[in-house]
Amino acid sequence: MITWFHSWRAALRIARRDAWRFKGRSFLVLAMIALPILGVSAVDLTVRSAELSPRETLARELGHADARFTDPGLAGAPILQGPKGTDYSPAKDYSDTAWPSGSTDLRKALPAGATTLTDTTGNAKLRTTHGLLQTQVRELRAADPVAEGIMRLQHGRFPARADEVAATTQFLETSGLRVGSKLTARGLDTPYRIVGSYEVPDELNRAEVNALPGALLAPLDKALRTQGLDSSTPDATLLVSLPGGFTWNMVQEANTKGVVVASRAVILSPPADADVPLYQKSDWIGYRDNGQTDPAALAAAGTVVGLAMLEICLLAGPAFAVGARRSRRQLGLVGANGGDRRHIRAIVLGGGLVIGVVAAVVGTVLGVALTFALKPVLEGYLGARFGAFDVRPLELLGIAAIAVLTGLLAAIVPAVTASRQTVLASLTGRRGIRRSNRVLPAVGLAAVVIGAAIALYGSTVSDSYVIVAGGSAVAELGVVAMTPALVGLFGKAGRWLPLSPRLALRDAVRNRGRTAPAVAAVLAAVAGTVAVATYTASSDAQNRDAYVADLPYGAVALSISDDGGRDVPAARAAVQRELPVAVSAKIDGLVVGPPRCASDNWGKGCGTAEVVVPDANQCPLWKEGSGDKDFSAAERLKLRADRRCKDMTVYPPTGDTVVGDAALLKVLGIKDPGAEKALAAGEILSFDPLNVDTRGKIGIRLITDTHAADEARQQNKKVPAAVKEFTAHAVPGKPNSYGIKMIIPAAAARAAGFGVVPLGGYFSTTSMPSSVQEQRLTSALDTFGANAYLDIEKGYVGENNIVLLALGVFAGLVTIGAAGIATGLAQADAEADLKTLAAVGAPSRVRRTLSGFQCGLVAGMGVLLGSAAGLLPAVALRLTERREGENRYRQALTDGLNQAVVPHVPIIVPWGTLAALLVAVPVGAALLAAVVTRSHRTLGRRAAT
Known part of the structure; x- marks a missing residue:
């Protein structure tokens, strides 16, 4: 008795022999199916390996510690926090008052028997072979077993003494230093020896230096403050170890003392939302990750997989059709010897099944091997190390099943077509006359119209991206269905071709x-x-x-406000020496009071200069005494289109009012002969027409006592100050002045009684300064001992x-x-x-x-x-x-x-x-x-x- 099993076994045997006989065509179809499977399996392995488990994430954040204590900066006020320690809020309602601000003593929240390891981060300018490089400094005893996993040693060892440091491979590559080199910091003469290199698993591109706690940041901060240089406050956290770990109750106890806790035990076994007081607050609007997959993401993934399968079927289907046509004599012999249509369909489908299975095996194996071989390259591209090489057999089996299913789907239409041929037509090779299907193009046209309507509805009425994606997919499938008819339309152009x-x-x-x-x-x-x-x-x-660009592309801005501009001329010369400068423009600053007021206009006897905007040109939304509640939403919407209410989005380092000449116009790229003549004639140049009144005058308010002016504003009183008027030239059009509102000639400023001190300069360059040139310039500016602000416009980088x-x-x-x-x-x-x-x-x-x-x-x-x-x-x-x-x-x-x-x-x-x-x-x-x-x-x- 011949059963379906025997007939399918025979069909598969014929299909296997046919595939082996026509190796070229079989390899072609196999490659079409296997390549996407290779890509999908490789992506699956990459995503799963890069997706860290909670334990792997904790190993990189906590090492072997049980918790990390962090100061939220709320002066010890009680807080409420989420289980992961990433979201928190004061326990008290501060809606009508300002939040508390100040540091908290983390050690006051430590339970009995706890041991700690200090982890402090800050920034410093470190000397390299090229100059100075702004670098993150992390003070952590990395060799301690508790810190194992936070940093991965590459060469050498971690520091064991106060005069030793380790550096990331990215820092060594950028700085030109190596293990064994000496390293110093700006403002600190103490040399440090680099004894090892390491990497941060989550940020392979981080430039960082590791030192023992208290070995670098504290001495550096003290030295910088002694020299009057800028210094930043480091951020300190505690890695805490406690027998038995930190429970949720212990975390809440630490919260009452104003400390945020990231607990290993709580993160691995979080409490229910009902047991988290933060989530019960009526005003809490934070984000909670419930661990569920986004339905839109699943829909998008399903759409991508579906379109990929459709594309493979479209490519592989004709190959099976041609194969069936080339084997029509063999299929005819099957029919002549008693085979019916289902046997012929089984043979053609068997070809799809055989090739699909082989493609699934080949694609999956190659995907796993390729991902494993390219693991270092993928990690470098992602900027983070993988966790475990996560091979999930069920997912790979599902991907392989897609290959088998795709092979079968691609062979369905050829199988049905081959089974409909008569035995005589198959043996003689005659194809007969076939008419075009007129139903399919009509269905496709309807799908295009309906899909486009759905997509447009989703974009103009609904806010759902799923509707837009679904409508677009339906329209695309409609175009695919119309393809045979469209190909026929293309054929009408043949009469005019060679x-x-x-x-x-x-x-x-x-x-x-x-x-x-x-x-x-x-x-x-x-x-x-x-x-x-x-x-x-x-x-x-x-x-x-x-x-918003601060400057024209490649331009440089320099600003030094220390010591009345004493070091500015030498700093300008350093910029011209180290960078490819094309045009140099000197910038001076206005000073109200003695020269020392250039660096501190809040000091005793120091004041400021402010532009007086005419009342008619002031934005009603921002006038003194006006509030946003004084206008309706429609009025605010209308006023937002008013040119008087356009807020300035660029704040130049030299201030919006500078003392300069026509060279600044060249650096800013402003070509206006009238503006150059105005500056030469001693007139103020205004880039904001709202500052100039109807008489062509501009007013500058001289505030001689900054403290008194600030108190007057707080009491909504008139600021006591004298106003001086100048003849102004308003630059026509809307030139991009990069935040500078006015340029005052030096002679006009001195004639009005202002003090003028060197402030910095603007420079255009012939080419974009490199990192090495920037480091050299930073080092040269450091020799003056002043706090120099340097800005190089590198443009938008996408x-x-x-x-x-x-x-x-x-x-x-x-x-x-x-x-x-x-x-x-x-x-x-x-x-x-x-x-x-x-x-x-x-x-x-x-x-x-x-x-x-x-x-x-x-x-x-x-x-x-x-x-x-x-x-x-x-x-x-x-x-x-x-x-x-x-x-x-x-x-x-x-x-x-x-x-x-x-x-x-x-x-x-x-x-x-x-x-x-x-x-x-x-x-x-x-x-x-x-x-x-x-x-x-x-x-x-x-x-x-």
């Missing part, structure tokens, strides 16, 4: 069952790439627009250019691969036509050019349709984000927040990426196919009839 492209186009249209899936596969890949590229380019443009390049390369590879597959199948399927061309005397180059145009046409059609389909989801998502931003802006105005920022959510089409896809990829695919195609003639004998 011989080779006309033959290629007609062959593609005639064999839509082979061409349409390849075009659809290219369409799917390009649509996803265009969507992500458009969204990424738009987000990058938004971030770039939100970035990573999206790399993303766009990666997306373009990915889409190009997929497109070329899909077009190449379609071309190979076309050559295999049309071998008889090629032999006919050779028999009638066609030149050898026709075969090569025909292959090139076949490949280029498939790539071109797919790229063109994919580019159009990919714009919809990106535009819809950006419109959704624009609506959310506008809603937040209106809500902020309703709540009385006058400083709310008007949302700017642009939609940018990445024309460079589209041009590369529309032109370079099809042309490259055509040239590649033409190069690899053999052009020699192959004559065949006429088949016997």
